[in-house]
Amino acid sequence: MSTEEQKEQFKRYKEDVERRGKSFYPHAMFHDTVMSFVVVSVIAALAAIWHYTSSEEPADAGLLGPRYHEEADPGTTSFLPRPDWYFYFLFYLLRIFKWPESVFLGTVGVPTILLIILLLVPFFDRRRERRLIRRPVAVVASLLVIASMGILTYKGATAEEPSAIGAEALLAANGIPAEDETLVQGADLFAKVGCLNCHTYASQGSAGPGPELTEVGNKGRGVDYWKDWIRDPSALGGEGMPGFPTLEDAQLEALGEFLEASKGGG
Ligand code: HEC
Structure with a gap:
């Protein structure tokens, strides 16, 4: 795309914003503030319901689950740390990358490189094209990321404990x-x-x-x-x-x- 065309498009975009757009302050600010209040209130309400319907008794479940199943034992030597399910893919990544040679690469190197690429995308892909069918690289890359996270999550969920x-x-x-x-x-x-x-x-x-x-x-x-x-x-x-x-x-x-x-x- 030539610089002339880009300038033209940018001008049209600015005019469009002028005509139909809403300013960030106060419109978007107001929306965000209201939405944040709603989210925090829901969390606080759930916490309060959980607290007041459950009791100190481990067996007594209440509305939203018990306070605890077993009291924590800081002296345990047999506890098997397992992450929550949404971290299984990271958990399994750590099993693939072997200590000590490649762990740094797997935990810091690869994510950093991917993030930098992601940050750079707007600078090298400046087309206005939005249709997925015209953006094969982006679509295939996203599908690959989703698929590999899915596979890693599955592997992590079924990984045998040492x-x-x-x-x-x-x-x-x-x-x-x-x-x-x-x-x-x-x-x-x-x-x-x-x-x-x-x-x-x-x-x-x-x-x-x-x-x-x-x-x-x-x-x-x-x-x-x-x-x-x-x-x-x-x-x-x-x-x-x-x-x-x-x-x-x-x-x-x-x-x-x-x-x-x-x-x-x-
Ligand atoms: C949190 C990780 C961790 C756990 C758990 C652990 N080790 Fe180790 N172990 C190490 C590390 C790191 C070294 C290397 C230490 C060094 O060389 O200074 C090591 C070294 C050793 C060595 C080699 C010593 C030598 O001189 O060659 C033996 C034997 C050993 N561990 C046995 C055990 C046994 C038995 C257990 C379970 C009761 C155990 N380890 C649990 C991390 C661990």
Whole structure:
């Protein structure tokens, strides 16, 4: 489109606004203000109804659901963090991008690049064309975004929890006979208290931030070292791994035995 044509169009647009348009202040301001009040009032009313119809009793649901199902337990070690459904696509993205090489790319890099492109669109696509059929690039791009978010949401909703993995499966995958009761208990704890949220073990669990532990027994550190490590990694110069001070000595022992027996024999 030539500059002349653009100027012409811009002039027509300005005249059109002059003739039929309404100024932002006060018209649009007034609409926005009224609408904001309506939205906030609805939220406040729902909160009030919820508060006054429910009771302190967890079982008593009230009109809009109970206050809580179970009291929060800040000391839990077995809680599995799962996002609300509308974040499943991000949740699954984090599983695709592996720690630490590509997580930055996946969480900051790609969204930033996409946002910059989106901000630039009005500068390089200056046609007046609005019909979808004449804008194949924009339409295909939007459809692809919607489709990939849909697929990621589905994958996130059906993704298996790291701790759904049983002790026997962990032991078998690493070629450890499941006869020793301590080892079974250790593998069970390993799966249950959340170690797999940060570590890969025999291709199970998360890729990070902790190192893979399938062959950690080959380091020859000994059970006592692992007990101390799990209780408080920072005391041994570890960084990035939380301690598990609430585990009992027998549990630490079992975990230590399990780590020491992990020699990548699967
Ligand atoms: C929040 C994430 C996280 C959790 C949960 C976690 N770890 Fe770690 N772990 C790490 C990180 C990070 C490192 C690397 C620390 C370092 O090298 O300073 C690590 C290192 C280790 C190491 C290697 C130590 C070495 O010297 O090679 C072992 C063994 C280990 N973790 C076992 C466990 C066990 C067992 C559990 C469960 C009781 C567990 N981790 C839970 C993040 C975690």
